[in-house]
Amino acid sequence: MFIRNAWYVGAWDHEVGRDMLRRIILAEPIVFFRREDGTPVALEDRCCHRQAPLSLGKLRGDIVECPYHGLRFDQTGACVHIPSQDRIPAGARVTAYPVVERNRWIWIWMGDPALADPDLIEDFHWIDDPAWGYGGDRLHLEGNYLLLVDNLLDTTHLTFVHPTTLGTDDFASSEVTTRREERRVNVDRWLMDRPPAPFHKRMGGFPDGANVDRWQLATFAPPCFVKLDVGSALAGSGARQGDRSKGVSMMNLNALTPETQGSTHYFWAQVYNFKIDQRWMSDLVRSQVTKAFGEDLAIVREQQRNINLAPRPTIDLQQDAGGIAARRIVERLIAEEQQGTGKVAAE
Numbered sequence: 001m002f003i004r005n006a007w008y009v010g011a012w013d014h015e016v017g018r019d020m021l022r023r024i025i026l027a028e029p030i031v032f033f034r035r036e037d038g039t040p041v042a043l044e045d046r047c048c049h050r051q052a053p054l055s056l057g058k059l060r061g062d063i064v065e066c067p068y069h070g071l072r073f074d075q076t077g078a079c080v081h082i083p084s085q086d087r088i089p090a091g092a093r094v095t096a097y098p099v100v101e102r103n104r105w106i107w108i109w110m111g112d113p114a115l116a117d118p119d120l121i122e123d124f125h126w127i128d129d130p131a132w133g134y135g136g137d138r139l140h141l142e143g144n145y146l147l148l149v150d151n152l153l154d155t156t157h158l159t160f161v162h163p164t165t166l167g168t169d170d171f172a173s174s175e176v177t178t179r180r181e182e183r184r185v186n187v188d189r190w191l192m193d194r195p196p197a198p199f200h201k202r203m204g205g206f207p208d209g210a211n212v213d214r215w216q217l218a219t220f221a222p223p224c225f226v227k228l229d230v231g232s233a234l235a236g237s238g239a240r241q242g243d244r245s246k247g248v249s250m251m252n253l254n255a256l257t258p259e260t261q262g263s264t265h266y267f268w269a270q271v272y273n274f275k276i277d278q279r280w281m282s283d284l285v286r287s288q289v290t291k292a293f294g295e296d297l298a299i300v301r302e303q304q305r306n307i308n309l310a311p312r313p314t315i316d317l318q319q320d321a322g323g324i325a326a327r328r329i330v331e332r333l334i335a336e337e338q339q340g341t342g343k344v345a346a347e
Contacts, residue, residue: 002026002258003223003333005111007121009255009267012138013104016040020064022055024259026110030097031055035062041075042108044095048079054094103127104136105255105267111337122225126251126271133276135286136253136269141297143304145224145256145264146327151296152226152254153187153218153322158197161299165199165292174214178321183329185220187322193235199288200232203272203281204248211235212247220326222333228252248274252289262304268293 008025011032015021021032022045029045031054043064045055052068059065063080064073071092072081079092098109098116103124109116126132141148151157156172174191196204196212206212212232219227233239233247255267270289275281316324 001261001334002110003330003337005109005115005337006223007100007107007109007116008224008257009105009265010042010099010108010257011106012136012267013101013106015138016106018059020055020057020059022053023265024263025108025265026258027260028110029053030108031064032099032106033059033064035075040099040101040106042097042099042106043073043075043077044097046094047071048092048094104269122221122255124227124253124255124269126253127269129271131276132251132271132273133282133285134269134271135282135289136267137286137290139266139268139293139297140259141256141264141266141300142262143264143297143300144262144307145258146323146330147300147303148254148256148264148266148296149220149224149226149326150320150323151300152228153185153220153326154319155189155216155218156319157299161295162292165288165295166197168195168197170194171197171214174216176319178325180325183222185322185325185329187218187220189216189218190214190240192240196232199292200248202284202288203250204232206232206234213237213239215239218322220322220329222326222329224256224258226254226256228254248272250285262308266293266297 010023010025016032017034023030031043031045034040045053047054047066049069049071052066054064054066057065057067062075070083071079073094074080077094077096079088082088098113100107100118100121102121104127107121127134158166159169159172171191174189177188179186191214193211196206213235214232217229230252231247231249233244237243237246239247250270250272253269257265259265270285
């Protein structure tokens with residue numbers, strides 16, 4: 001029940017080194033490591049002999065040695081040595097996955113390797129653009145990734161889940177417009193001439209008592225990406241017409257890689273193009289966004305627990321239009337892939 005012919009974020013670049021990293025992606029065990037020349041590699045983390053995790057073994061140069069019976073595998077997944085016999089069976093291999101290192105993330109293709117075109121990787125150039133500062137991390141969600149897509153596209157929850165960081169009393173009633181495309185969903189929110197959120201006030205240094213025009217412009221792209229253009233500017237300064245000079249503007253970047261049906265690797269980065277040379281700003285971004293996302297993960301975790309107990313019919317509200325459209329795109333792409341009529345998720 002996942003899109004497989006697509007690029008997913010498997011790790012931050014700094015997570016992958018000469019120590020082997022085990023990670024479950026789309027319910028498949030993966031081991032990441034770097035060759036001696038620094039090139040990232042991703043193999044099935046399951047020996048073809050008795051399914052022991054290769055990640056518990058050793059790296060001998062660029063060769064992975066199984067911890068159980070000492071079988072060795074090269075970067076293509078082929079078994080190249082069996083200590084107990086000279087003959088290597090024809091089926092002695094593990095899956096090798098295409099990987100690309102880009103924008104500080106290690107990307108992995110989980111489907112047909114013949115379709116793994118790096119040009120289809122979603123654009124997250126802001127993360128390693130020197131004109132932008134950033135804070136980012138990987139969080140673990142005990143919930144289905146689409147619950148988090150819902151969360152990011154329906155930000156009426158800010159008032160109630162994030163009252164000390166991102167929420168204001170009236171954000172739930174902000175103007176919203178949802179636009180659907182074949183492989184994209186855009187949800188635009190504007191809240192005009194209202195007090196700033198605590199986080200925005202601290203970042204923008206808005207005077208006490210000053211109102212702002214606030215925006216959250218979200219875009220979903222399959223299989224699991226949500227980008228939010230967010231910010232606030234002094235009320236009436238023309239932000240809605242494109243002038244953001246009297247405010248703060250950021251991009252909130254999210255890659256929600258399914259671990260299993262009920263758990264998710266949440267890779268996020270918050271990027272900004274002001275005061276990027278000031279350490280206090282990067283510390284503030286990291287601490288405030290980490291706090292807010294921790295609040296999100298807590299409520300989504302409890303949603304998943306209720307779903308696991310006994311799923312019930314739910315009602316839909318106007319604010320759910322973006323999440324519903326995103327789910328329909330995912331469902332359609334999965335169906336097309338299973339029927340052999342689809343191409344790739346990002347095309």
